[in-house]
Amino acid sequence: MKVKEITSILEEIAPLQYAEDFDNVGLLVGKNDTEVTGVLVTLDTLEVTIDEAIEKNCNLIISFHPIIFSGLKKLNGSNYVERVVIKAIENKIAIYAIHSALDNSFEGVSAKISAIxxxxxxxxxxxxxxxLKRLTTYVPIKNADEVRNALFLAGAGNIGNYDACSFSVSGEGTFRGNENSNPTLGEKGVLQTEKEIQISVIFELKNQVQIMTALRENHPYEEIAYEIISVENSYQNVGMGMIGELPSSQNEQEFLEFLKQTMKTDCIKHSALRNKQIKKVAVLGGSGSFAIEAAKKAGADVFISADFKYHDFFKAENSILLADIGHYESEQFTKNLIVDFLTKKITNFAIILSEKRTNPIYYL
Structure with missing residues (x-):
């Protein structure tokens, strides 16, 4: 298999369009058409990771965090980022990063924490x-069902728990082809009036290419009239963090002990205990202080994330328990998630879980 074939499978669970604007995801080092000998999955790509890939005959590293985050102005090995990139290039190892694309996936980082x-x-x-985007097009009445169904098959019309969603309006369209036209209906140079259906469908950005292909392949007109606009609506199946419920309530002390053991962390920093039961739990892998207010608004009893600063804990305001379990600890199961997904999709290929520690933080 080639690099692009493996990464396209991974993008089924975490399309790159899901990534945040600040992020640097996708193929960072290497070529898409390289034949892959093996895949090593890691949370971070360090020099020891490159060594592990060489040892295990893996020439593609799937890394959660991008080794190249901001632009490189030189490449002389003066820091760990440059040394990793140089070593990868020297050994013809490709590096693909997925980061916030997987953070925003409904089956991603926070979903894994929730499952654990x-x-x-x-x-x-x-x-x-x-x-979300909205496509509006205009189709002769006799072709409307065919075009509409083709758009549905390509992924258009999915809203939350519903599919095949569209809106149609009947009307009249007019057009006149010039001497270079080849009209499906009417004649060159003659104004044509046609009974048409206006079809509008919502779709996810990640599906735009296949939806436009379906439109072009199934629309009868030589020139297709359509418009695509961005929709400001939030999309409930894509986004940061998750909120759910424990099978049964626990007191705060019991829950923190359960959290420490389950998430395999040596330290939990938390806000003041409120002497209340924990039932509704919000989670967000990685740096999640920006989501404290969202967790409170959602009615969470506890918000579990990482990298809270001193003043962030004041935001608890006795209305929520804040629990900082550590950045690495909150994302540690992500590489297992990636391995499990790829192994199910590619049954006859080496998908290897990295055994190297990449957590830069130690506890005394």
Missing amino acids: LGLKNTQILIPKKNI
């Missing part, structure tokens, strides 16, 4: 905006 904690009835905590 046994949460039920999970939902996205902060639905992502600018993911």
Whole structure:
């Protein structure tokens, strides 16, 4: 298999369009058409990771965090980022990063934490905006069902728990082809009036290419009239963090002990205990202080994330328990998630879980 074939499978669970604007995801080092000998999955790509890939005959590294985050102005090995990139290039190892594309996936980082904690009835905590678009096109009445169904098959018309969603309006369209035209209906140079259906469908940004292909292949006109606009609505199946419920309530002390053991962390920093039961749990892998207010608004009893600063804990305001379990600890199961997904999709190929520690933080 080639690099692009493997990464396209991974993008089924985490399309790159889901990534945040600040992020650097996708193929960072290497070529898409390289034949892959093996895949090593890691949370971070360090020099020891490159060594492990060489040892295990893997020439593609799937890394959660991008080794190249901001632009490189030189490449002389003066820091760990440059040394990793140089070593990867020298050994013809490709590096692909997925980061916030997987963070925003309904089956991604926060979903994995939720599963580890046994949460039920999970939902996205902060639905992502600018993911949805609306396509409007105009079709002769006799072709409307064919075009509409083709758009549905390509992924258009999915809204939350519903599919095949569209809106149609009847009307009259007019057009006149010039001498270079080849009209399906009417004649060159003659004004044509046609009974048409206006079809509007919502779709996810990630499906735009296949939806436009379906439109072109199934629309009868030589020139297709259509418009695509961005929709400001949030999309409940894509976004940061998750919120769900424990199978049964726990007191705060019991829950923190359960959290420490389950998430395999040596330290939990938390806000003041409120002497209340924990039932509704919000989680967000990685740096999640930006989501504190969202967790409170959603009615969470506890918000689990990482990298809270001193003043972030004041935001608890006795209305929620804040639990910082550590950045690495909150994302540690992500590489297992990636391996499990790829192994199910590619049954006859070496997908290897990295055994190297990449957590830069130690506890005394």
